[in-house]
Amino acid sequence: MTDRRQFLGATAAASGFFAFGPGSLVPRTATRLDPDRLPDVGSAPKPLRLLILGGTGLTGPHQVRYALARGHTVTVFNRGRRNERLPKGVEELKGDRAARQVDALKGRDWDVVVDNPTSLPFWVKDAASILKGHAGQYVFISTISVYDAAGQQSITEESPLLEYRDGDPLAVTQEQFSKDVETLYGRMKTASEREASKWFGNQTTIIRPGLIVGPGDGSFRFGYWPYRIDKGGEILAPGDGTDSIQIIDTRDLAEWTVRMAENGTFGTFNACGPRASMTMAEQLYGIRGTISGDRDIRFTWVPADFLASHQVTPWGEMPTWLPRSEPEHVISKTSNVRAIAAGLTFRSLAISAVDSLTWLQALAETTRAQVIKNAGLSEEKEKTVLAAWHQRATR
Numbered sequence: 001m002t003d004r005r006q007f008l009g010a011t012a013a014a015s016g017f018f019a020f021g022p023g024s025l026v027p028r029t030a031t032r033l034d035p036d037r038l039p040d041v042g043s044a045p046k047p048l049r050l051l052i053l054g055g056t057g058l059t060g061p062h063q064v065r066y067a068l069a070r071g072h073t074v075t076v077f078n079r080g081r082r083n084e085r086l087p088k089g090v091e092e093l094k095g096d097r098a099a100r101q102v103d104a105l106k107g108r109d110w111d112v113v114v115d116n117p118t119s120l121p122f123w124v125k126d127a128a129s130i131l132k133g134h135a136g137q138y139v140f141i142s143t144i145s146v147y148d149a150a151g152q153q154s155i156t157e158e159s160p161l162l163e164y165r166d167g168d169p170l171a172v173t174q175e176q177f178s179k180d181v182e183t184l185y186g187r188m189k190t191a192s193e194r195e196a197s198k199w200f201g202n203q204t205t206i207i208r209p210g211l212i213v214g215p216g217d218g219s220f221r222f223g224y225w226p227y228r229i230d231k232g233g234e235i236l237a238p239g240d241g242t243d244s245i246q247i248i249d250t251r252d253l254a255e256w257t258v259r260m261a262e263n264g265t266f267g268t269f270n271a272c273g274p275r276a277s278m279t280m281a282e283q284l285y286g287i288r289g290t291i292s293g294d295r296d297i298r299f300t301w302v303p304a305d306f307l308a309s310h311q312v313t314p315w316g317e318m319p320t321w322l323p324r325s326e327p328e329h330v331i332s333k334t335s336n337v338r339a340i341a342a343g344l345t346f347r348s349l350a351i352s353a354v355d356s357l358t359w360l361q362a363l364a365e366t367t368r369a370q371v372i373k374n375a376g377l378s379e380e381k382e383k384t385v386l387a388a389w390h391q392r393a394t395r
């Protein structure tokens with residue numbers, strides 16, 4: 001499913017969240033992200049020395065702040081391209097894994113390594129070969145895109161994985177990957193998971209998130225809905241509302257990742273929310289319920305085949321949604337039972353929605369305009385498709 005792959009393959013770019021906007025019934029949780037204002041979560045039983053590869057992307061900053069609040073010592077490793085300030089006390093090491101510059105990791109010891117941004121197995125090899133014997137746990141952030149979903153009835157951690165069959169995955173270069181992200185994203189994550197396990201054996205933790213949402217997600221693959229619903233009027237909604245969807249708030253993912261390090265939990269885990277299943281209608285009406293005021297907000301549910309005949313793409317133009325006729329729809333029903341047993345918790349949909357909207361509203365105008373273009377239907381196309389749907393229905 002090209003569009004889903006494209007979107008799951010893309011990385012989020014924007015970061016930072018600021019003042020809270022009007023128009024919401026939900027109490028603010030994401031006010032201006034002062035890097036030094038840590039969440040009030042209490043100390044962990046034992047402080048850890050944590051190395052976070054990445055640490056300034058979408059989930060990294062939440063890992064960093066949560067880890068500090070729990071009393072851990074944090075080192076991050078990245079190229080230093082993001083301009084947000086790191087919280088006080090965080091050590092930053094610089095290097096470029098794509099260019100195989102990882103020497104800054106040499107000669108140091110950590111309790112746990114969290115590997116956030118890896119897309120190619122050689123990234124793991126380069127880091128893990130240095131860190132082997134110098135860290136007690138390697139937490140690898142993978143993706144549910146590793147699953148070979150077509151033809152499956154359900155997805156658990158044991159479901160079949162996409163495999164790279166064109167040679168040694170360690171030989172796949174950055175250039176090859178960039179040219180064919182859609183095909184290679186899941187396959188290279190599978191191979192990267194194996195590379196992590198090769199070096200760290202049973203001290204490896206593999207976390208496979210579904211769609212990561214919340215403040216800071218510039219891909220707009222969930223944020224479109226709070227944004228669109230907040231605008232009001234007649235809203236094109238996909239299918240009949242009963243298709244299931246899954247999302248995970250970046251903060252739930254980040255905090256749980258740190259707790260997995262604290263608990264020394266090893267193995268493979270899907271990280272998908274919410275706790276129980278959620279349909280598209282539950283998602284959209286749930287978000288609608290967070291919007292205050294008496295403005296007109298109406299959903300018009302348009303069947304999947306009509307949307308397809310009007311070139312409205314699932315996932316891309318109708319974010320979070322895959323029709324049940326799509327063979328990969330099963331990925332929206334990925335089991336999270338194992339992760340919940342290992343302590344994964346979930347913020348409410350309302351919090352994710354309101355904080356996503358608040359973050360968007362606080363962006364500089366040009367950045368906001370760019371983010372809005374990243375996913376969802378354009379205003380014009382929505383109008384055109386709705387008009388065609390009404391015309392057809394009245395014939």
Ligand SMILES: NC(=O)c1ccc[n+]([C@@H]2O[C@H](COP(=O)([O-])OP(=O)(O)OC[C@H]3O[C@@H](n4cnc5c(N)ncnc54)[C@H](OP(=O)(O)O)[C@@H]3O)[C@@H](O)[C@H]2O)c1
Pocket residue numbers: 008010011012053054055056057058059060077078079080081082095096097098099116117118119141142143144208209210211212213
């Ligand atoms: N977004 C989703 O919906 C989704 C869904 C499932 C799984 N995932 C996975 O979840 C992870 C998400 O991580 P994320 O979004 O927080 O981060 P990310 O965007 O994947 O990575 C960003 C971090 O990695 C650093 N980085 C990027 N390229 C680097 C390089 N060549 N060398 C060294 N550091 C580099 C960045 O800092 P600099 O730019 O300064 O180097 C930044 O700290 C990814 O592995 C993704 O595949 C995402």
